[in-house]
Amino acid sequence: MDSEFCRTPLVLRGVSFSPPLFCAPMAGITHSAFRRLLADFGGMGGVFTEMLSAKMVVHENAMNSPWLKRRPTDGRVIYQLLVVDTRELTQALDRLAPVAGEGIDINLACPAITVQQQGGGSNLFDDPVRLRDIIRVIRAHHAGPLLVKIRLGRPTPDWREVLHDRLRLLEDEGVDALTLHPRFAEESLNRFPARHALHAELASETHLPIIANGDITGIDYARERMDVFASTSGLMIGRMAAARPWVFAQWHTPGLTVDxxxxxxxxxxxxxxxxxxxxxxxxxxxxxxxxxxxxxxxxxxxxxxxxxxxxxxxxxxxxxxxxxxxxxxxxxxxxxx
Ligand SMILES: Cc1cc2nc3c(=O)[nH]c(=O)nc-3n(C[C@H](O)[C@H](O)[C@H](O)COP(=O)(O)O)c2cc1C
Incomplete structure (x- = not known):
């Protein structure tokens, strides 16, 4: 993170996310209407869609689907996929192609039981063979930025080694950046704080740009932790963006007042x-x-x-x-x- 707090754009495969401030994927929240509201205020360099099931996307038409549609005014939109296997994945990517050129993100973090039972989210993070197959298919069919969103993995004594292996896999298979939400797989947002103190150590393990996520409430939060975010390339805000969709605008204009x-x-x-x-x-x-x-x-x-x-x-x-x-x-x- 630059000393100006998110002024250096994050450029992935020629796509510039400027500033490198992102609205988090949030199921039920970051739909097209919310993205429109967010864009009215501006201030972020990208917004993630809510998690979209690849199996559902196959049946959607990007031009009129309420799930896939986007407005030219939305800014950069990264489409987050809940993907569990490679079946029909190329068809899903074809459906996304008209809208998702600026980025596809794979959800490797979701702790929800229903998602894990399907084999998605943190369950896919746990399965390197399946994960590699899926990334290969996406990388072969999508020329734009490919991101993943991860947590720290399971809280086992060897979690660092497991995470290290996954970072190698992501690098080897052509992923461009990752969002790191530094909680363990099933830690709730309320009972455990995000472990941002780990960023320096984990950033030294990978050449992939890291977008830090978890508990970030605005520029004051980032400023107070300037040292822990020094090694990251971007910041992502979730819940505070839902509470205050102007949080990104306020990042640049602290005195902004909103009706x-x-x-x-x-x-x-x-x-x-x-x-x-x-x-x-x-x-x-x-x-x-x-x-x-x-x-x-x-x-x-x-x-x-x-x-x-x-x-x-x-x-x-x-x-x-x-x-x-x-x-x-x-x-x-x-x-x-
Ligand atoms: C209502 C809600 C829905 C969420 N849905 C998703 C999702 O679809 N995909 C995902 O990767 N994370 C999802 N998350 C997690 C957020 O992206 C983010 O990692 C988490 O809220 C921590 O960031 P924050 O402290 O800035 O809110 C969701 C969180 C909330 C509160």
């Missing part, structure tokens, strides 16, 4: 543009726990939206909450999210 009520209304409009009322309600319910953290009485907004049976009810109840003068929280805590 939360207007942001909420705009996001609702964007959801309506992209999704049916039923789907929009589900997505609003996914977003609200994060956004509600902006308000001292945000639990009221949270409860109103979670309890709504329809899109219109959610909008109306949220509107009632936001119509009043709502005191804001200055420093949001990620605890419990």
């Amino acid at each position: 939360r009520v207007e942001v909420w209304s705009r996001f609702c409009r964007y959801l309506e543009d992209d999704f049916s009322p039923e789907k929009a309600l589900i997505k609003l319910k996914g977003f609200t726990p994060y956004f509600a953290r902006n308000f001292v009485f945000g639990h009221t907004l949270f409860a109103a939206v979670q309890g709504a049976a329809t899109w219109l009810e959610a909008k109306e109840k949220a509107g009632q909450f936001l119509a009043g003068p709502q005191p804001l929280i200055r420093d949001i805590s990620l605890s419990g999210l």
Whole structure:
């Protein structure tokens, strides 16, 4: 990381991510409507889609699929794949080709049981033979940047050796960069802090650029840990971007002020543009726990939206909450999210 905190672009196969600040892949959150909102504020060099099952992608048309579609204004979009084997993988890559030229990411980090049972996420990280086969197919069919997102692996006494082996594999098979979320495979976001102190040691093990992820809340967090991020090439923010989609803009303009009520209304409009009322309600319910953290009485907004049976009810109840003068929280805590 440069001393200016993310001003040196990360360039992968000729694609420049500038600044090297990324919005994390988040299932149920980083869909097309959220990416549109994020892009209104700007400030990041790339945004990851939510995890997309390669088996599902085979049946989608990139031009009109709600999962795959992107807007020219989105900036650089990296498509994250949940992939478990090589069957139909080339067909999935063909489907992605019109939209995913700026990057494909393989999810090797997801700890969710359902994902692991399918053989994806951290389960694929555990299986070097299958992983190598999959990367070879993707590398042969995708000329653009190829990234992976990993955790530290399993907390066994030999975790360093295992991680070392995986880093060799990723380098040998032509992966261009990795996101490192330095928690062990099944450590929850709340009970264990990200072990960013490991970055220097792990960066010395690989020539691949590392994007650091986990618990990063903004430039102040990075500034306080300047030394631990010195060896990394980019930073990724997840939950705080859901709470404050302007977090990347604020990175460059610390005094930026934002009208939360207007942001909420705009996001609702964007959801309506992209999704049916039923789907929009589900997505609003996914977003609200994060956004509600902006308000001292945000639990009221949270409860109103979670309890709504329809899109219109959610909008109306949220509107009632936001119509009043709502005191804001200055420093949001990620605890419990
Ligand atoms: C609601 C939610 C959904 C997530 N979905 C994904 C996902 O689809 N793919 C993935 O690699 N990580 C996923 N993650 C993990 C984030 O990408 C990120 O690694 C994690 O939230 C830690 O970063 P943060 O502290 O900045 O939030 C998800 C996290 C959250 C909170």
